[in-house]
Amino acid sequence: MIDNNQLLRFTTAGSVDDGKSTLIGRLLYDSKSIFEDQLKSIENTSQKKGFEGIDLALFTDGLRDEREQGITIDVAYRYFTTLKRKFIIADTPGHIQYTRNMVTGASTANAAIILIDARHGVIEQTKRHAFIASLLQISHVIVCINKMDLVDFSENVFNTISNQFESFCSKMLIKDVRFIPISALLGDNVVNRSENMTWYQGAPLLHTLETLHISSDINKVDARFPVQTVLRPQSETHRDYRGYAGRIASGVFRTGDEITVMPSGFLSKIKSIDTFEGALEEAFAPMSVAITLEDDIDISRGDMIVRSNNKPEASQDIEVMLCWLHNKPAKPRAKYTIKHTSNEQKAMIQEVIYKIDIHTLERKSEDDTLCMNDILKVKIRTTKPLMVDSYRDNRTTGSIILIDDATNETVAAGMIV
Template identity: 75%
Template sequence: MEINNNQLLRFTTAGSVDDGKSTLIGRLLFDSKSIFEDQLDAVSNTSKKKGYDGVDLALFTDGLKDEREQGITIDVAYRYFTTPKRKFIIADTPGHIQYTRNMVTGASTANAAVILIDARHGVIEQTKRHSFIASLLNIPHLIVCINKMDLVGFSEDVYNKIINQFEEFSSKLLMKDVRFIPISALLGDNVVNRSKNMDWYQEGTLLSTLETLHISSDINKIDARFPVQTVLRPQSKVYRDYRGYAGRVASGIYRIQDEVAVLPSGFTSRIKSINSGEQEVEEAYAPMSISMTLEDDIDISRGDMIVKKNNQPEMAQEFDVMLCWLNNDSAKPRAKYKIIHTSKEERAIIKEVVYKMDINLFERDSEDKNLDMNDIARVKIRTTRRLMLDTYRDNRNTGSIILIDENTNETVAAGMVI
């Protein structure tokens, strides 16, 4: 298969504490020769100060001084590297259970998820939690790296046992593509270079797998959605009559003379012109930033949405979402929050917690109505005005919401419309 070397693959890494994520990423960067000399020198010096014989690979990702001193990684760390075949962005998320919310953040735009399992411990709660979130976020590819194979004698039986454990619970999830790779991040087995210690494994290394994954666009090309961010009215004699609607195309394709509807008003018109920067274009598609004009003078403001007349989203004041609670403080019953959906801001309440997910058992708990940090639940949201919604599985951009505490301005939850 021919690979476009300009293609960008975004992938997230996740696992439990001390599963070796930082070491894995360090090995990936080191063995693929993606480390600058000054970075290598700095990490080598730090490794010597810590008493290591060689290079502590984890230091390539633990970039903050405090993190290095404490020996932990506590936030989403983004790393960029490139090979002759592809460009990559890594979102390295913490393994601590109290930072599951960071997994949601790091995975929200990922094309693939790399989940680490310690070969000594097998599938544990965090493995299930991270896999569930990857499924919930509709990530198309899941790569399960069974790490620290050197500590179990590179045993094929241990590897197969963990695969069976994983498949036993993952059969309940909507997983499109799951691959398993036995690795030793510390020694480099099957990360960039093929392992000589596991000749029983005949599939690709982690890097070759990442380089050859098919990247299918998560942009919905069918349903045209254009959330208006601002109205352009230049104070110029040349553009005296210009009234343009600017924003980013969330999905679909718009062409001059297309018949469109403006929501929530429902008024219809045709596209008169489309501009990308200073250039007029015949068509616009996601994720282009554009301004467009319409043939009719319609009252349009920020938060409105321009869609195709014969293909419109659902308009609702009350709807269900799968909500990931991100805040340290619990959700307050009937409290008002600011809800942000595309370019629209409204006020909202969590009307009802329908059920919470028990990640270990993959069961629904309809008795517990409290939402605490890292909880994932199906809830009913009610807003002050109608929102223009698609389901998250159909359209990531118009199917996602965030809730903000109006008093502290903190983002307290992220949700996916069902």
């Protein structure tokens, strides 16, 4: 029964010391998802650190530096299962210099848990993480107002912070926002209902996660097949075989479909769709297949096979909402490598259209600097056309990353608008 459970990916975000790692530790501990040897190791480490009980944050803070400093540095992924659902958790750091890691952790999430310290309310990092969740089009945002035990489990404090967040997020496109008062340290409203907050009539966090409706973020309409490699077997039985291998980004392909190869524009029909297990009549995202065509066409890595009646935009000039990830600012008109599906090109940031003021969500067109954690709308020019859709329509063909050619470091992640 558990094997057939639906999978929910969720990320946690919040400011420093809001209790993200403690919350996940509490989820794992109270749902009995901890192995005995792991629990014993955490108990021993907690005793060495002088804790009377268990330091729940140690269940996720696995790096030595994290344990020594008591902070989360890297994105920590954890897996657990209940009778109703399987989960993958991405625990992201709270320090502002690690905001870029939140973009990484949230990029594949179905839901986001944003923690707020009940003593501090909505602060800059709260707004930043909410805005990133909105940019990445995460369907469900669960706002956990933590450390309610430090404000005497006050309903007024909970309502005030909820109203603050609702007022801010009304300017953004988030479909579903829920508020839960919790104490991760004591376990109130995490797995079990709190006896200290009887005024809260909603469900605890785990029950909320188990019952969230998960809608697929895969575009089922626009057929997109980025070619990763060309298969030319040298065996006697497959000497004339030419297959184009890759992973279907979106939509459905069937044998006999009329297709266009982009950016060349050559036309053909699908002859066969092959997998390791055998040929298929149809294939859909996110399956990995090899497609053969009825015509011999020059196709290479980075090209895209699409249905002829439904083509993406092929352009060398694209507008992107960019999150700058690197600790060094961008150099004026510097050249980067842009990665989009299986396509790699040289690119240059031509223009900063505007920068987002994270406090007010206002657009600042007079500031054209790109510094760490900045969120901006930019215009990028590439050496050859990219076959793109908007991120709103297609997460796979609507996202890019920029890489510094000198250091080979990823400096930015972007969503095509």
